[in-house]
Amino acid sequence: RESFLKSPGAGRMGVPTVPLSDLYSYAIAYIERRDGKVHLRTSVEGAIVEPNSVVLQSGGAAERFDFVVLAVPHNALGKLLPSQNGSGGASAQLQAQVARLESSPITGIHLWFDREITELPHAVLLDRTIQWMFQKSRLQPQRQGAEQAGSYVELVVSSSKSLVAMGRKEIVDLALSELAEFFPVVREAKLLKATVVKEVHATYSALPGSDSYRPESRTPWPRIFLAGDWTATGWPATMEGAVRSGYGAAQALAESNGRSDKFLVSDLPAEGLMRLFGT
Known part of the structure; x- marks a missing residue:
């Protein structure tokens, strides 16, 4: 409200x-x-x-x-x-x-691609495990030099209890699969690097x-x-x-x-x- x-x-x-x-x-x-x-x-x-x-x-x-x-x-x-x-x-x-x-966990999934997967700087992703998309290479271009191609995307999952016991590769694979449903370019893009950060006690539940x-x-x-x-x-x-x-x-x-x-x-x-x- x-x-x-x-x-x-x-x-x-x-x-x-x-x-x-x-x-x-x-x-x-x-x-x-x-x-x-x-x-x-x-x-x-x-x-x-x-x-x-x-x-x-x-x-x-x-x-x-x-x-x-x-x-x-x-x-x-x-x-x-x-x-x-x-x-x-x-x-x-x-x-x-x-x-x-x-406690309620929050998981951040950081993905670096060889190309831009969307022109959107930010998006809310509905009805999937991943919930928020922040394209850091657009929001914070100073972190990526002009000579660098590609894009850096962060995905955020609140109350990510289902991800706590999962391994890094399993989480990254899930995120890529779901992200491609919203941005099909992901299927063609090359993933250069990925990092998963779990905050198990991020907030109270x-x-x-x-x-x-x-x-x-x-x-x-x-x-x-x-x-x-x-x-x-x-x-x-x-x-x-x-x-x-x-x-x-x-x-x-x-x-x-x-x-x-x-x-x-x-x-x-x-x-x-x-x-x-x-x-």
């Missing part, structure tokens, strides 16, 4: 035309311009709650922060929850709640009743907050839901610090016939 029916603008899609690492670099620069620091390839082993701060343990060292937002996959939350200073019971309860969420296990941004600890598509955003496991969770965590943190900042973005107003449904 929110994504397609509410208004004509609700279904607009954004497809990045630069590698994701470039997008992330803007976020890092934004933080650093405001005297923040971003530590890459740095794992956190745990958190200790103190009256006026939270101590994060990382690589044998410890660093103290005013507030902490745990923006991690739901299956990684447990080891980061505090267990000292009387926090064990609350941690166990929250961990048990989140543990009832199941939106099973019936799973909303009751999704926690709010606030936690039993006033200085610790949660963010992630698996938190109680009102949206399923989508990038939009993940973004809303970040807004929610930021707003909850600001409110706990006595600030009136508003980060959550209002829903789009209903247009056309949807106004009759009061949404």
